[in-house]
Amino acid sequence: MFYHTKKLQYFKPPEKPDPIYAKKIQELIGGTFGEMTVMMQYLFQGWNCRGPAKYRDMLLDIGTEEIGHIEMLATTIAHLLDKAPIKLQEDGAKDPVVGAVMGGSNPRDIITDVMAAAMNPQHAIVSGLGAMPADSVGFPWNGRFIVASGNLMADFRSNLHAESQGRLQAVRLYEMTNDPGVKDTLSFMIARDTMHQNQWLAAIEDLKAEGLEDTPVPSAFPLELEKREFAYQFWNHSEGTESAEGRWAKGPSMDGKGEFEYVKHPQPLGPEPTPPAQPEPRLYGTPQFRQTQDQGQQKASDRKIIG
Structure with a gap:
């Protein structure tokens, strides 16, 4: 059961309408890393959780919090759009396209530049x-934006990624406005993203400490079933060898189960593939060799038999 409280989790109204900025704020609601994504991701991970109860409870806590974040952003957008059409009419002459027409210039020269900044119709x-x-x-x-695999370590790492990208976008939007109310609301949401990044890092450590999951994920898969000689090799697949300077190229592996090895000139380990079988006649693919008339007639006969 979900219960809605009419008071917002946090909110400071914008000081003035701004339909163009309202369009930008939509990214924090319905973008790939927006609040709708993390809300659904955390809720489905919680509903599907078969692990210890504390993880399920935590996931449902944060998933429900994200519903409140969507409500905050939706309310912000409504304020930013308030009286927007009237304002746009009054400022119409200031629009660069309108100004170009009034000034006798060709509006096509600047339409491309202003389309990205226009109000979402x-x-x-x-x-x-x-x-x-x-x-x-x-x-x-x-819905394909969300990740809910049933493996908590894989999911928590995805959650950390989502919160990192979400906070990045929020701080970019913070820098794109001078409205004190909008900045105040975003400042709260950015702080919550800070907590959530730390939360997922802590949850990952919890999983490790309890021996429930580790690196590589899934850690329960028998290591002897993978070709271990390739498990810790870094292959240099582009020009230059600067990648050899990284932590991933030498020393103990991060899971503590091997040693990194830098392979400067990786070589193919398999043979050249043989061409696929010739196309089935009824699919009209291009054959490897040109057919003679007799072969074509034979194929027609074969089609009758197949059909």
Whole structure:
């Protein structure tokens, strides 16, 4: 059961409308690393969790918190869009395209530059000056963005990645506005992203300490079933050898189960592949060799038999 409290988790209203910035904020709602993604990711990981109860409870805690973050951002967007159409009409002459027409210039020369900064028309046409489950260019949120594998270590690492990307985008948006209210709200969300990154790092350490999972994931797969001679080799697959200077190229492996080895000139270990079988006649693929007329007639006869 979910229970909604009418008060927002945190919120400071924007000081003035800004439909262009409202379009940018959509990325934090419906983008690949937006709040909709982490909300659904954490909830499905929690619902599917078969491990210790503390992990399931923690996942449902944070997943539910992310619902509140979406509500905060949706409310921010609504404020940013308030009276936006009127404002846009009043400032129409200031628009570079309108100004180009009024000044006798060719608007085509600058349309490309201003399209990326224009108000999202769907905010007026589709949502009636409200937020949408979409990113900053109007692409709908997609359930394929989420990761819920059933392996907590794999999932927690994905969660750390999502929170890292999400915080990166939030701080970029923080730098793109001078509105004190928007900055205040984003400042709270950025702080929560800081906690969540630390939370996933702590959860990863917990899994290791309890012996439930380790590196490589899945750690329960028998190591003798993989070709161990290749397990810790770094292959230099591009020009230059600067990659040899990294931690991944020498010394003990991170899982403590091997030694890194730098392979400067990796060689192919398999043979040249043989061509696939000739195409089935009814699929009309291109054969390896040109057919004679007699062969073509034979193929036609074969098709009758097959059909």
